[in-house]
Amino acid sequence: MKITMINSEIIPYESLPFGFSILIKTLKKNLIEPEIIDYNYLKKIGPVNILFSLEDINNYLFYDKITTEMDLALHKISDLITNNIIGFSCFSYESLKNSLILAKYVKENFPEKKIIFGGIGTNNYEQELMKDFKFIDFMLMKKSEQQLLVLITCLYDKKNFQKIPNLMFRNKLGIIKSNPLSQIDINSQEIPDYNYYFNVKKSFMLQYMTSEGCVNNCAFCGLVKNKIQYKKESKVIEEVNYLKNKYCVKDFCFQDDNINTNPERTIKLMNALKKTNIKWYALSSANLITNKIIKKMAEAGCKWIQFGLESGSKKVLKLMNKPIDLDKFSEVLRECKKMGIEPQLNIIMGYPGETEFDIRETLEYLYKNKENYSHINLMLFRLYFASVIGQQLKSEYRDPTQLKNNVERYNYFININNRQSIEQYISFLEKNNISYISVFKPKQKNN
Numbered sequence: 093m094k095i096t097m098i099n100s101e102i103i104p105y106e107s108l109p110f111g112f113s114i115l116i117k118t119l120k121k122n123l124i125e126p127e128i129i130d131y132n133y134l135k136k137i138g139p140v141n142i143l144f145s146l147e148d149i150n151n152y153l154f155y156d157k158i159t160t161e162m163d164l165a166l167h168k169i170s171d172l173i174t175n176n177i178i179g180f181s182c183f184s185y186e187s188l189k190n191s192l193i194l195a196k197y198v199k200e201n202f203p204e205k206k207i208i209f210g211g212i213g214t215n216n217y218e219q220e221l222m223k224d225f226k227f228i229d230f231m232l233m234k235k236s237e238q239q240l241l242v243l244i245t246c247l248y249d250k251k252n253f254q255k256i257p258n259l260m261f262r263n264k265l266g267i268i269k270s271n272p273l274s275q276i277d278i279n280s281q282e283i284p285d286y287n288y289y290f291n292v293k294k295s296f297m298l299q300y301m302t303s304e305g306c307v308n309n310c311a312f313c314g315l316v317k318n319k320i321q322y323k324k325e326s327k328v329i330e331e332v333n334y335l336k337n338k339y340c341v342k343d344f345c346f347q348d349d350n351i352n353t354n355p356e357r358t359i360k361l362m363n364a365l366k367k368t369n370i371k372w373y374a375l376s377s378a379n380l381i382t383n384k385i386i387k388k389m390a391e392a393g394c395k396w397i398q399f400g401l402e403s404g405s406k407k408v409l410k411l412m413n414k415p416i417d418l419d420k421f422s423e424v425l426r427e428c429k430k431m432g433i434e435p436q437l438n439i440i441m442g443y444p445g446e447t448e449f450d451i452r453e454t455l456e457y458l459y460k461n462k463e464n465y466s467h468i469n470l471m472l473f474r475l476y477f478a479s480v481i482g483q484q485l486k487s488e489y490r491d492p493t494q495l496k497n498n499v500e501r502y503n504y505f506i507n508i509n510n511r512q513s514i515e516q517y518i519s520f521l522e523k524n525n526i527s528y529i530s531v532f533k534p535k536q537k538n539n
């Protein structure tokens with residue numbers, strides 16, 4: 093049995109796709125050697141632009157208009173695919189849109205190929221994606237490594253796949269959704285297989301996850317609200333040591349939604365991590381961190397920490413339902429710096445209700461604290477249907493024709509009317525020499 097697995101997430105730093113590598117491990121363990129196509133390693137096809145503007149993506153997905161450049165890139169990538177079953181693992185909206193255009197292209201040119209979508213980048217949108225994009229044959233919901241295996245077997249043996257849990261497919265009656273599985277125990281999660289990447293390159297930051305879920309309830313968050321799960325500390329130590337020794341790497345990037353959701357568990361985890369002698373990076377909650385936890389994290393090898401600050405405006409934080417005290421958070425940044433941890437801050441641009449005044453307040457806050465963080469991760473507000481604000485807006489999208497009409501206003505990926513705030517943020521940060529990372533560049537003047 094054969095499958096081509098595609099990772100279209102562009103990773104701007106030396107990191108690895110965690111969920112994708114768990115899938116690879118599951119397939120290999122069951123004697124399926126997947127063909128891997130990763131957008132970060134497309135050297136075989138020579139230099140080719142794989143980053144397209146939202147207008148070009150929307151034009152192709154919704155209006156069948158393709159640019160010569162996109163045609164060339166998709167042609168070259170699709171030429172690499174040698175199997176008839178293709179799995180697209182979407183981690184974010186960036187990878188979702190990359191996957192959608194490739195899947196559409198492949199289906200138009202090779203209609204016999206079966207297209208399977210899955211991954212957290214599709215969460216919240218499964219139904220809408222199946223409705224709007226007929227080239228997706230199957231959608232696997234939630235975590236479905238085992239279900240992917242069963243689906244591949246059914247497709248090969250031409251058996252009935254309709255009873256596979258967590259699956260969406262089409263038949264004469266329309267889109268069918270099979271029974272969902274309950275939450276899978278995080279302690280039964282496979283260790284990721286990173287062999288493909290270490291054959292391409294020798295040094296990476298290893299990705300690993302110690303917990304799943306979050307105690308906060310940010311209004312924009314698209315995280316599926318499951319019960320929080322923690323891996324046993326003994327399992328964390330065993331697996332971290334295994335990965336560290338197997339790949340001879342001591343730098344880790346923890347993929348937990350939030351590393352400090354529970355102070356007691358955080359302390360236990362830090363005591364465990366201390367024994368592994370690694371350096372690590374994680375996402376942490378700005379409202380839950382304390383000096384005691386910062387100290388414990390530093391002792392356990394934490395070197396970089398990403399905080400979801402999202403805004404420096406009290407009003408916007410309230411709209412986001414983020415209980416962050418900005419003055420206290422300035423102290424947290426100072427304390428991290430003092431303990432040798434480099435904080436970086438996530439900022440959301442263009443949140444609904446954000447005004448010019450709020451943008452100025454955020455920029456002033458960033459300026460005031462600029463000595464105490466390493467850089468800003470600039471993100472645009474995205475509408476997640478499962479989020480609190482997404483639920484309010486979801487009714488607008490029930491009718492696919494309406495979705496198509498609204499695509500320029502609120503599309504799946506970003507609200508492109510927010511360009512004004514991107515330019516404002518970026519020019520301020522550049523003028524004040526504040527380092528930032530953003531996949532969204534300001535719109536070109538001549539566009």
Ligand code: SF4
Nearest residue numbers: 306308309310313349
């Ligand atoms: S802190 Fe992060 S993971 Fe938790 S609810 Fe807010 S956005 Fe979601």
